[in-house]
Amino acid sequence: MGGLALPVPVVLAPMAGITNSAYRQLCREQAELGAGPVRPAGLFLCEMTTAAGLAWRVPKTLALLRPDPGDPLRSLQLYGTDPAVLGRAVAVACGELGASCVDLNFGCPVPKVTRRGGGGVLPWKLDRFAALLEAAVKAAAPYGVPVTVKTRLGIDDAHLTFLDAGRIAAETGCAAVALHARTVAQAYGGAARWEAVGELAAAVKLPIFGNGDVWEAADALALLRQTGCAGVMVGRGCLGRPWLFRDLARAFSVGAAAAPARPTLGEVTAMVRRHAELLVSHFGDERHAMADLRKHMVWYFKGFALGSGRRQALGLVSSLADLNRLTADLDPSLPYPADGLGAPRGRQGSPRSKVAMPYGWLDSRRLGEVGLAEADDDASGG
DSSP: OTTOOOSSOEEEOOOTTTOSHHHHHHHHHHHHHHHTTOSOOOEEOOOOEEHHHHHTTOHHHHHHTOOOTTOSOOEEEEEOSOHHHHHHHHHHHHHTSOOSEEEEEEOOOOHHHHTTTOGGGGGGSHHHHHHHHHHHHHHHGGGTOOEEEEEESEEETTEEOHHHHHHHHHHTTOOEEEEESSOTTTTTOSOOOHHHHHHHHHHSSSOEEEESOOOSHHHHHHHHHHHOOSEEEESGGGTTOTTHHHHHHHHHHHTSOOSOOOOOHHHHHHHHHHHHHHHHHHHSOHHHHHHHHHHHHHHHTTTSOOOHHHHHHHTTOOSHHHHHHHHTTSOTTOOOOGGGSSSOOSOOOOOOSSOOOOTTGGGOSOOTTOOOOOOSSOOOOO
């Protein structure tokens, strides 16, 4: 990808509130177990951050970009609607933060982003989309840093944009495109349309990464076989299952996927404790770390018969001592529940009858010189 070698073509999707440096390190450690001596064992993107926040060095934004200290690649994803601001942010990322790769988010379906003309609806405006890519590529060029693009199929079935987005990405010098094979209207519901990934891979001479419905290593290999894409981006499939990156790395190393990993309850508990330790290191504060860990509990222990009282208590854990006490007497030999494989563990949502957009957004494919407001704070990528 623009001179950046990725021997294990797997990308951890940026997820707001999830992919902080602790979780990225946890996933990277698992990937490196599967990849053996091969490095890097994937690309692990930071949480999506606003270009304006980075351009003006807002402390909250800089905190989100705290690196995983052991990652050989520092990669981040930016959201923005103003080419000048985005260019400045990319320059800060490359020149001051030492970024190895900068990804641009044009896939976010969150209404607070799309109603301002950002995220997944922005590629509809071809001139602004091209201007943003040109600004980012120009700012990254002096540092030799590749710029990649994350997008969706389009706004809805009547307003598809992915082929135009891929063409413009290639024309402006971007290094790769990741396609979430759903529309903004679909959000995270319904089935991902892998055939569109193949259509894009055939249409543009760039590495295309398929995203959507990759729950197991076998899914990733099937996506590559069916579409001819270069690699996969994984988001919700790894929630509560960071060992998925171990399975993916092994599958790409040998060219075949083994049977899905079925860790015992003891192994899952050990993973939770490792996650907790990394969060304490990340935040430097145990209570803050445990508060962040709580949302992961339902994903880690989904399907295990823990009892409602214990499950509720894990969702309120406030210290490492609490975590150890609540997990000390769990039966470590309990097998992983079969219904916990091959299915989403996080948000899904229902298709939207109406996508939030600026007034008259669909009237033209051009925006002209009209300005767009940046989102107030960082939102989930998609």
